Amino acid sequence: MRFLYFSKRVFKEIVLDPLSIIFGLGFPIVLLFLLSAIQSNIPVSMFEIDSLTPGIAVFSLSFITLFSALLVSKDRGSLFLQRLFTTEMKPVDFIFGYTLPLIPLAILQMFVCFAFAVVLGLKISLGILFSILLLIPCAMFYISLGLLFGSILSDKAVGGICGALLTNLSAWLSGTWFDMSLVGGWFEKLANVLPFVHAVELGRCALRCDFASALPHLLWVLSYMLVITVIAIAVFKRKMKQ
C-alpha cells in the first residue's frame, strides 16, 4: 500500500502539469501531422506513416524521462520528500512509486500516437498492438533514465540534459528523420551502439509483424533497459542514504 499511494501522488503531479500534456501528447501529434503533410507534398519513404509512427512514438518517450527526472529532482530538494524519509517507507517503495505510474502514461502516449496515425492513414492491424507492447521495454528504459538523472542532477540541469540533450539524441540518432547510412561513418556506428535506432526499428518490425527481424533490436533495447534500471536503482538508493 505504501508505494501505491505514493504512486498516486506521482501520477497526479505529472498529469496535472500542463507541460506534460503539451509535450507528452500534443507534441507527437503535431509532429506526426506536419511530417505527414510534408510526405503528402514531397513523398519521402522515411515519412510514410507506417515508418514514421514508431519513430515518433519512441521520440515521444524521451519526454517521459524529462517528466520523471524533473519530479524526482524537485522532490529531492523538497522538504516533502524529507518528511516521507522519516516514515517507514523503504527505498523500494520510492522506486516503485516513481516508476510504476509512468508505465501507463507511456502506454497511453504511444496509444495516442498510433491512434492519430490511424487518422492520418495508418492501417488498423494487430501490428499496432504488437508495436506498443514491444516498445514497453523502451518505455522502461526512458523511465529508468529519468529516475537516474533525477537522482543525480538538479532540476535546472535536468532541463538541459533531458529536455535538450536527450531529446536531441533520441531524435538525431534514431533513424526517424533521416537514414543513418546517408551520414555513415562514426555517426552511423554510434547510432547503432545506442538504443534509439534499435527501438525505432523494433517498433517498425513489430508494426509489420516481422518478429524475426524485431528480435535482435528487442534484445538490444532490453539490454539497455536492464543496465540502466539496475544503475538507476543503485544510484537512487545510494542518494537516499545520503
Add this chain to the structure above:
Amino acid sequence: MNDLTLDIEDGELFALLGVNGAGKSTTIKMLSTLTKPDSGDAFIDSKSVVTESDYAKSVISVSPQESAVAENLTVKENLELMAYAHNMTKSTVDEKTAELLEKFSLEKYKDKRAKTLSGGYRRRLSIAMALINSPKVICLDEPTLGLDVLSRADLWEIIRELKGKVTVILTTHYMEEAEKLSDRIGVMKDGKLIACDTAENLKLKTGKDNFEDAFIALVKEGVK
C-alpha cells in the same frame, strides 16, 4: 553539533531557540533519523535512533520548515498518503483521517488541493500530517514562520492542545512563541546547548525583564 546533551520529558513541550545556523534543524534531523550523527546517540523509550531507526520512525514525526505537503493532492489525500507511509491499515487510516480533519477544522477543505490552501491552513495540514500515526514525539520546525497574527494565534492554540498528550520539540525564531508555549527552552549556539530552563528561570539567570533580552544576553554573553 557539538557535545549536545539533554533530556526531554514525556508530554513536555520543549522549545529549541538559536540564531540561524545554531543547529536547531540539524538536531531535529538527527532525532528524526534524517541525519546520522558522527558520534553520540539519542534515545526514545530507551531505544536508539541510530541503531533502531525503524522504531524511531514509528514514534517520531516531523512537521518540517515550510509546509511540506503534496501540492496536487487534496487535503484528505495528503493525510492518507502519510498514513499509508506509516503502514497503517485502511480502517485505521479512515478513522484517523476523519479525526484529524475535524480536530484541525480541515473538513470543509478536505477535497481541495493543498496548493489552494492559505498559509495558515497549510501549516495546520502539515501538523495534522505529522500526527497521523499518533506519534510519541513530534518535531515542529518553525511552524508559524511567515504566518499572519491570526493564523499564528490559531496555530498556537493547536500546539497548546498537544501539550501533555505528545512530546513536542519546537524550533522557532519567535521569542514570544517559545515563552508562551514551552515548558522549557533550550538555547543553542554554534551547535552547543548553552542554556536550558524555563523562560522565567532564564530571565532570572540573566537578570532581564523580558525574554527577548534574556535570549540576546545568553547568545551574546553566554550567561548560564
